[in-house]
Amino acid sequence: MANTVVVASGKGGVGKSTLTAGLGRAAAAAGKKTLLIDCDAGLGCLDILFGRTADCAFNWMDVYEERCTCEDALIHLEQHLWLLPVPRTLVIDFPEDAISSFVEKYGEDYDLILIDAPAGIGSGLKRAAKAAQRAVVVATPDAVSVRGAWAVARLLTQEGIKEARLIVNRFDYKAVRKKKLFNVDSAVDQTAVQLIGVVPEEEKIITSSVTGKQLKKSSSAVRAFARIERRIAGEQVTLKASYLK
Ligand SMILES: Nc1ncnc2c1ncn2[C@@H]1O[C@H](COP(=O)(O)OP(=O)(O)OP(=O)(O)O)[C@@H](O)[C@H]1O
Ligand SMILES: [Mg+2]
Numbered sequence: 001m002a003n004t005v006v007v008a009s010g011k012g013g014v015g016k017s018t019l020t021a022g023l024g025r026a027a028a029a030a031g032k033k034t035l036l037i038d039c040d041a042g043l044g045c046l047d048i049l050f051g052r053t054a055d056c057a058f059n060w061m062d063v064y065e066e067r068c069t070c071e072d073a074l075i076h077l078e079q080h081l082w083l084l085p086v087p088r089t090l091v092i093d094f095p096e097d098a099i100s101s102f103v104e105k106y107g108e109d110y111d112l113i114l115i116d117a118p119a120g121i122g123s124g125l126k127r128a129a130k131a132a133q134r135a136v137v138v139a140t141p142d143a144v145s146v147r148g149a150w151a152v153a154r155l156l157t158q159e160g161i162k163e164a165r166l167i168v169n170r171f172d173y174k175a176v177r178k179k180k181l182f183n184v185d186s187a188v189d190q191t192a193v194q195l196i197g198v199v200p201e202e203e204k205i206i207t208s209s210v211t212g213k214q215l216k217k218s219s220s221a222v223r224a225f226a227r228i229e230r231r232i233a234g235e236q237v238t239l240k241a242s243y244l245k
Helices: 017-031 060-064 098-109 121-129 143-158 174-175 182-193 204-213 219-231
Strands: 003-008 034-038 075-078 082-083 110-118 132-140 163-171 196-200
Touching: 003 017, 003 034, 003 098, 003 121, 003 143, 003 174, 003 182, 017 034, 017 082, 017 110, 017 121, 017 132, 017 219, 034 098, 060 098, 098 110, 132 143, 132 219, 143 163, 143 182, 163 182, 182 196
Parallel strands: 003 110, 003 132, 034 082, 034 110, 132 163, 163 196
Antiparallel strands: 075 082
16 A cells, blocks of 8 residues: 655645645655645646646546546656646535545555645545545744644544654745744744654745746755655655754
């Protein structure tokens, strides 16, 4: 069975979809067969981040309601990397097992499945969590986002997630030094979630979301994704000391 991880946050816009795409690319680059499931019904964007919107003929509701096969819906993004697209129209309270039944039926084909959840603690998150064993909770280093991460981690535990880990995204050392943002220690303390990694603020992430082009391998964000992906796979990878200053 694939290692199935839901990517969640309390507050919106903290980088869940960006990290899902980045971690997926990192896992695929390491030779792991990886599936990304966009679970943000009505507001999904993974197709945009990979520049593949035109190829989204079907989505997971079509598979669930047997309008197409699994193969019809899946998009082969890159070597070792696939996307299961999301319905483009808003589907509130879609069937509880729409995602989990897909993972149960087809999950064995993959080494890693990353589920990009909608922001918040609503029914969409619960449906995404039902399909996963583990979670990464994303927070930016500010008070509002960190409180959201604390709340979401509690809910995920109630929903049966066995292990939740924190990613601090958009880390900016200059702002931390000027005490304009939380340092990593404060984010961990206030979410009460164990850290799995830190992703730096990287201006080119925003432009790559417009062009659909990959960031360079030398980019600090891409290197951070690769380290976090290895930790998700169970490897011991030390945290860069500069994140802990
Ligand atoms: N490390 C980063 N450095 C710079 N910009 C970033 C970083 N991570 C994410 N962003 C930018 O932040 C914005 C929000 O990112 P994203 O859409 O991934 O968030 P999200 O949590 O999925 O949002 P939503 O809750 O709406 O689904 C995007 O413009 C993205 O390019
Ligand atoms: Mg998103």
